[in-house]
Amino acid sequence: MTFLSDQALKDKLNNRGYRSTAQRQKVLGLFMSLPQGEHLSAEELHATLIKNDLGETASVENHISLSTVYRTLHLMVSIGLLRELELAEGHKHYELNRPLRDHHHLVCLNCNQTLEFSESSIADIGEKTAQNAGYQVLDCQLTLYGICTSCTAKNSI
Amino acid sequence: MTFLSDQALKDKLNNRGYRSTAQRQKVLGLFMSLPQGEHLSAEELHATLIKNDLGETASVENHISLSTVYRTLHLMVSIGLLRELELAEGHKHYELNRPLRDHHHLVCLNCNQTLEFSESSIADIGEKTAQNAGYQVLDCQLTLYGICTSCTAKNSI
């Protein structure tokens, strides 16, 4: 899933007893318009949505609330539309859960710099493992934690 | 590292300009006494430490504060003694960072059940990737998110 029409989203939601709403469409739409590899926190998402709305309609009324943002993120993660990333401290980040999940992260524990890398073999391992356990996989993440070159050099820590 | 004496811990800390304290020894000691695969949140760790102290000395004074627990956990993660797990919502969990990092997690997004599994090939992939990026790896985690058998059956969500 790299592109999903509003109608397709609606079907996906309705099939599970959920409803399609303007807010949910906007959230997914924004994620779909994001460049590959870009991820947002709940608050960044919220801020962006509001900014967009202001641009389009000059109305101050088109707000989506932060609570709804959180509720929507959870919903979409549980349906497999989004993936939740736990990178550096605190802020969780979200991104589209693309079909080929060969997109993982390398995080510096000292400065929080985050690098992305791909490794197609991981998805297979994940799929196989989950199958053995009877799980239906929605996401598969390999995260490496360490100290980056410049932090090692700076001998900080 | 499956066992580390107080002296070894002290050296490890001193080498980096940190100091060895009773609190740090207790924290690491507790993790070393934990059965393989067991992990604790900061608050569980804190509660356990206090309970242990009470048992041993009947003194109510042997408390380690929650702040210190947090500070110690961060320190030990950054040194590579512990690994931080982000499993279900909120609570982060910690466990000893054993040399063979072939110990990963499978989490149900619905009921939060967590399964562990090993897959030795992952560590190699991680090591190789980190090396390319010039990182010094401290931890390597593959986490699979999905829906477990019983949740799928219950058709909840």
Place this chain on the structure above:
DNA sequence: ATGGGTGCAAACTGTTTGCAATCTG
């Protein structure tokens, strides 16, 4: 028309921080 979804504001939870006192090297 039903019951799922939303917004708001208030409540929470886990985590962090300033500071004075205390210990380690």
Place this chain on the structure above:
DNA sequence: CAGATTGCAAACAGTTTGCACCCAT
């Protein structure tokens, strides 16, 4: 001794929740 570390309590940030209203089905 100097400087790292601690405990305490207060502050925070991000996230969740109750409730009344609204809207998709």
